[in-house]
């Protein structure tokens with residue numbers, strides 16, 4: 001007999017973020033992006049927010065796409081290069097390989113423990129300071145990526 005009160009997954013199987021008020025990490029990302037409308041500082045970090053999220057969910061992307069994203073992310077953090085330049089270069093890089101997403105049958109989700117996840121950025125009803133939390137999250141990812149060449 002199946003117990004009827006099985007709790008849903010309490011953490012993301014890939015990034016390990018905990019469910020916050022019933023919201024998955026993907027839904028938390030949606031909330032942060034919604035905050036951008038009222039927060040120009042957060043909006044200015046949109047690239048970092050999405051890149052950090054994708055780097056913690058690599059299974060859906062091809063190795064090549066993840067490598068390109070990681071490079072752009074590191075450059076953005078370290079040199080603060082312009083987003084226009086990143087977009088132009090990404091567009092060029094993608095011309096050669098049309099496939100950015102891995103077919104579902106080839107995706108292998110591996111959970112990895114991260115020092116920070118989106119659940120540290122999405123604090124319910126606390127949009128204040130979100131841009132700073134995005135930057136702290138991005139720096140934590142950068143530090144972990146720098147130490148781990150198997151990523």
Ligand SMILES: [Zn+2]
Nearest residue numbers: 012015016025
């Ligand atoms: Zn996740």
